[in-house]
Amino acid sequence: MAPRVVVLSLASDFGCQVQLSNMTDEILDVLGVIDLGYWQLASSGHMPTEYDVAIIEGAVTTDEHLELLRDVRQTAAVVIAMGACANTGGIPGLANLVDLDERYTVVYGSGSALKVAPGKRAPMPLDEFIHVDYHVPGCPIDTSEFLRVLSHVLLGMKDRVPNLTMCASCKLNQTVCFFDRGQLCLGLVTRAGCGARCPSLNRPCTGCRGVAPDANLESARTIIVAAGHRADALENGLRIYNTSQEVRG
Amino acid sequence: MFFRIIPKREIPELVRGLASQFHVIGPVAKDGSFVYAPLSAPAELRLDYDTTLLPAKEWFFPSSETLMRFTVADNVVIDDSVDETKRVLFGLHPCDVNSLLLMDNVFLGDNPDPYYKARRDNTLIVGVSCMPNEHCFCNAWGTDETHWGFDIFLSDIGEDYYASIRSVMGAELVDRYVAGRPITDDDTAAFQRRTAEFKAAFTNDVDTSQLPVLLDAKFDSDIWEKLGEKCLACGACSMVCPTCYCFDVHDVLEADQLTGCRVRTWDSCQFKEFAEVAHGHNFRDTRASRVKYRYYHKQWGYLSKFERVLCVGCGRCTRACKAQINPPRVVRALQTGLVD
Ligand code: SF4
Ligand code: SF4
Ligand code: SF4
Numbered sequence: 053m054a055p056r057v058v059v060l061s062l063a064s065d066f067g068c069q070v071q072l073s074n075m076t077d078e079i080l081d082v083l084g085v086i087d088l089g090y091w092q093l094a095s096s097g098h099m100p101t102e103y104d105v106a107i108i109e110g111a112v113t114t115d116e117h118l119e120l121l122r123d124v125r126q127t128a129a130v131v132i133a134m135g136a137c138a139n140t141g142g143i144p145g146l147a148n149l150v151d152l153d154e155r156y157t158v159v160y161g162s163g164s165a166l167k168v169a170p171g172k173r174a175p176m177p178l179d180e181f182i183h184v185d186y187h188v189p190g191c192p193i194d195t196s197e198f199l200r201v202l203s204h205v206l207l208g209m210k211d212r213v214p215n216l217t218m219c220a221s222c223k224l225n226q227t228v229c230f231f232d233r234g235q236l237c238l239g240l241v242t243r244a245g246c247g248a249r250c251p252s253l254n255r256p257c258t259g260c261r262g263v264a265p266d267a268n269l270e271s272a273r274t275i276i277v278a279a280g281h282r283a284d285a286l287e288n289g290l291r292i293y294n295t296s297q298e299v300r301g
Numbered sequence: 302m303f304f305r306i307i308p309k310r311e312i313p314e315l316v317r318g319l320a321s322q323f324h325v326i327g328p329v330a331k332d333g334s335f336v337y338a339p340l341s342a343p344a345e346l347r348l349d350y351d352t353t354l355l356p357a358k359e360w361f362f363p364s365s366e367t368l369m370r371f372t373v374a375d376n377v378v379i380d381d382s383v384d385e386t387k388r389v390l391f392g393l394h395p396c397d398v399n400s401l402l403l404m405d406n407v408f409l410g411d412n413p414d415p416y417y418k419a420r421r422d423n424t425l426i427v428g429v430s431c432m433p434n435e436h437c438f439c440n441a442w443g444t445d446e447t448h449w450g451f452d453i454f455l456s457d458i459g460e461d462y463y464a465s466i467r468s469v470m471g472a473e474l475v476d477r478y479v480a481g482r483p484i485t486d487d488d489t490a491a492f493q494r495r496t497a498e499f500k501a502a503f504t505n506d507v508d509t510s511q512l513p514v515l516l517d518a519k520f521d522s523d524i525w526e527k528l529g530e531k532c533l534a535c536g537a538c539s540m541v542c543p544t545c546y547c548f549d550v551h552d553v554l555e556a557d558q559l560t561g562c563r564v565r566t567w568d569s570c571q572f573k574e575f576a577e578v579a580h581g582h583n584f585r586d587t588r589a590s591r592v593k594y595r596y597y598h599k600q601w602g603y604l605s606k607f608e609r610v611l612c613v614g615c616g617r618c619t620r621a622c623k624a625q626i627n628p629p630r631v632v633r634a635l636q637t638g639l640v641d
């Protein structure tokens with residue numbers, strides 16, 4: 053029997069869900085192998101109480117998110133973290149750099165925090181709170197990676213999110229390295245798996261897939277400084293998507 | 302081997318002729334660098350290139366290739382055909398011609414790899430002479446010359462190429478598509494002069510004396526730790542290397558989960574996962590052990606089996622490695638005991 057799948061969002065801009073709807077060539081095939089119970093972006097109904105697989109986008113930024121997340125973990129046999137926000141804290145994680153109360157005041161006016169976001173929390177990725185079975189990082193996700201992971205879920209294979217850095221895939225694209233053009237690129241330390249898409253489109257890697265577990269940050273820092281960039285260029289660059297991780301240590 | 306003088310201005314004619322029979326692949330410009338790519342017009346061919354980003358192995362052992370397609374429910378192979386496209390690889394430097402011979406030892410041995418063999422059997426090689434750049438050190442391994450492994454080899458002697466022809470097919474094609482003329486003693490003298498200039502132009506001094514002894518004697522040297530501290534574990538060195546042949550094989554299912562592909566992709570001994578086995582044990586858990594392994598394999602393991610080192614001195618890894626780990630430097634570290 054096809055597993056019942058739900059797709060839901062915490063704090064995010066729904067970009068990864070939009071990516072799912074961009075899988076125009078494959079979406080009908082995918083719908084043929086799953087029982088789609090709920091898709092926050094596209095469903096008009098409510099989330100069912102029973103399901104097998106939960107695909108979660110977004111970071112945890114409120115108590116309500118946390119409650120929902122724990123609830124989902126209780127119900128679902130499999131949890132997939134989809135996108136940068138869910139995997140590293142992503143863009144919402146940037147709020148970890150500032151005083152949360154103060155930031156809410158700047159955005160919404162004084163005394164607003166309680167009304168706008170009751171139970172607000174410092175933004176964190178899912179695995180700060182629950183066990184995550186499969187990871188599809190990236191901002192937004194790469195749909196072919198998503199399809200591979202879904203396949204692994206359906207077959208009961210283990211998560212194979214790459215632990216290595218970006219440069220090998222970048223070599224395969226025959227992209228001239230940004231360091232050879234005098235530019236900084238975070239591919240030196242960023243988790244592979246997107247096929248080094250940004251460098252291949254002439255944009256240095258910005259680290260949206262998070263720091264690779266196998267990365268050598270210390271050596272990368274030395275290389276970056278030797279290439280004439282600022283001593284804090286690596287940390288600064290990584291902050292866009294990895295501030296929550298930095299705060300967690 | 303026999304010879305022919307081919308005026309440079311006849312090269313477009315030769316390429317056009319070859320293109321009527323084959324897919325012609327050659328060095329073309331890309332973003333201030335060069336890549337081997339299919340030629341859409343003879344003018345794209347850049348025989349003045351220095352090196353390419355990826356080596357020619359891509360055309361025999363692609364970075365990702367489907368070995369077979371299969372059905373999931375009953376496990377039946379539905380397609381395992383090999384690629385028999387007729388190709389000419391036009392413009393390989395001696396290092397790259399030699400690198401294919403080293404690959405052949407691995408892929409065409411007792412159990413030939415059908416995918417590699419089909420491409421190799423259906424591809425003609427036209428080599429071209431070069432001048433070393435600051436990263437080249439093929440002279441250290443004797444791979445700056447090649448006497449087999451090509452159909453035609455074009456040595457630049459000014460206005461003309463001094464063409465060495467190694468195969469019957471090469472001879473037929475030269476006869477068919479270029480006028481050319483027989484060589485004279487003057488041409489051979491020009492060829493010798495050009496060879497001497499080439500040999501004198503190397504700037505990399507790589508002292509390979511007693512390298513196998515040094516490798517064994519310095520197995521526990523702290524140079525490996527120091528190199529391991531620098532290494533990014535990125536595998537870029539293996540990807541760009543014309544002589545690295547390790548691969549991984551995995552299955553990818555179509556979105557409908559009914560059929561799948563068995564895919565072979567390039568792997569690298571510099572990836573942490575490379576030597577990890579069931580239950581999670583990793584034989585080369587540290588970067589130091591992996592950098593060391595790379596050099597032991599290339600400069601000693603392969604040598605003990607095939608009597609050549611597994612490096613042709615093309616310098617691609619020197620360019621690719623942001624941590625500046627490369628054979629000249631590692632060999633120097635072995636000689637001096639210091640990582641400079
Ligand atoms: S451009 Fe970036 S990802 Fe590509 S090799 Fe250079 S550092 Fe690595
Ligand atoms: S080890 Fe480096 S220099 Fe030697 S063949 Fe490979 S890429 Fe070229
Ligand atoms: S030796 Fe250089 S290119 Fe190779 S894995 Fe280490 S850092 Fe990357």
